[in-house]
Amino acid sequence: MSETPRLSRKLSAIAESATLKVDAKAKSLQAAGRPVISYAAGEPDFATPQFIVDAAAAALQDPANFRYTPAAGLPVLREAIAAKTLRDSGLEVSAGQIVVTNGGKQAVYQAFQAVVNPGDEVLLPAPYWTTYPEAIRLADGVPVEVFADASQDYKVTVAQLEDARTDRTTTLVFVSPSNPTGAVYTPEETRAIAEWALEHGIWIISDEIYQNLTYDGARATSVVEAVPEVAGQTILVNGVAKTYAMTGWRVGWMIGPAAAIKLAANLQSHLTSNVNNIAQRAALAALTGSQDEAEGFRRAFDVRRRLIVEELSRIPGVTVPRPLGAFYVYPDVTGLLGREWRGRRIDTTLELADLILEEAEVAVVPGEAFGPSGYLRLSYALGEDQLVAGIRRLEALFA
Structure with missing residues (x-):
């Protein structure tokens, strides 16, 4: 045998x-x-709010939704995502800089695939979401943990990042608000980290999936809002799952420089093609409808x-x-x-x-x-x- x-x-x-x-x-x-x-x-x-469910039900009556659509996402949804990004992250982007993905998790995976090469070191503030190190390894990168304990409110400092940086460091993961800690970086802390990444030519993959869930007057300042110049080396990851109770609908997205997004769109064209059109229509309703x-x-x-x-x-x-x-x-x-x-x-x-x-x-x-x-x-x-x-x-x- x-x-x-x-x-x-x-x-x-x-x-x-x-x-x-x-x-x-x-x-x-x-x-x-x-x-x-x-x-x-x-x-x-x-x-999930009923008006979003109703939008999905209405989408079932349109045969156009039963066909292949652009792998990067429905144009009307990408326009809505661009408007949301300007409103909440302070960044003006075109629809061509957006790829709609099967949940935020696919966006995270594709972001690392787009910017990480074999042997690249990716600085990963810890505590971290369990998927990040595995997604880095799947891109043949090397996760480098940078730990901040409870005494720091689980937030890393520029000094810690600089201590961990080597000549193989190419990418930083930035998450605010954080899963698993709920920590939110202040605008000043965010600016300092973004300026450090800009100075050293380091990609930032910024997961903003919880950006609309903040408390006690806190606001999740985006790295691209804190330092607009860093947008050219930043990929934003987001989605409808957490804000709108839509985890099972599987609609996320990634936003970034056109060259990186083109690579991710090419990958997705072979990996999954377009996200379910009914779910995309539901996400469109979520972003453009009442936020009450x-x-x-x-x-x-x-x-x-x-x-x-x-x-x-x-x-x-x-x-x-x-x-x-x-x-x-x-x-x-x-x-x-x-x-x-x-x-x-x-x-x-x-x-x-x-x-x-x-x-x-x-x-x-x-x-x-x-x-x-x-x-x-x-x-x-x-x-x-x-x-x-x-x-x-x-x-x-x-x-």
Whole structure:
């Protein structure tokens, strides 16, 4: 019998999304009848606004939507994205600088493919979203973690970036508001980082998917607004998923210099071609219709944010920086490590998350999914009653 053909070494080295893995495990336990409360999912629990659903239903009556359309996206949607980018990111772009993608995740993947060459080093502020390092490796790049802890509100400094820069550094990942921490860089911090990247000719891949979810008067300043000159070496990534509760519709986009966007559009023409036209029409309605319901979502998240910070802060050994954006808290739980809980010695947050799921039937994502151990990510994109009930279980476990 002949040997089984070898599989791809590159893909074999890629780890499964830790957040999706934890969420899937929680849902499996729930399906088996376990009363698991999950803080793992990175998606709003609200229904997509009805006017967006109605736009999709209307699109089903137009046979033009049943055919191939431009791989880079419907022209009318790209125009709407350009208007949104000018409004929220302060950058004027043409439709030709935009590619509509199957969710923000595809935009992230294609952004790295467009600007990273084999062996290039990509500075990756940590804690980071679990997909970034894998997407960098898929582009044959080398992720270089730059860690900022809770004492820095999880925000890296120019000095840290400069210490990590080498002659192989070509790209920086910038995310504000952050997944997993909810941290929002101030306009001054954003400007300093953008000026540093401009000085050294470093590409910026800026993920702005949470830019409309900020609190306490904070605003997510775009790098291209802070330093307009950096637009020539910046790719913006965004989408409708988080703001409009449209995670399953799978519509994102990337914006950047024409040459880089052309490469990404060429890749997409072979990879997926156009995004589902019905979903594109729904995204168009989201961007051009009333923003009242999206603002209602934001206000509801703000109430939950305050609640979860207050409740988690009651647990001895847990430190909770107050997030200013997104819908996550990222508590420092090092005070719970190196101890025995329910007869088990717990030294890492991987072990801690397992203990919490088994003993309290609460699903959280350990810090190892986003960088160093010592932290947990909890999404507050769930109802207030469940949110409080889950924290009560944690209080009982760590009493």
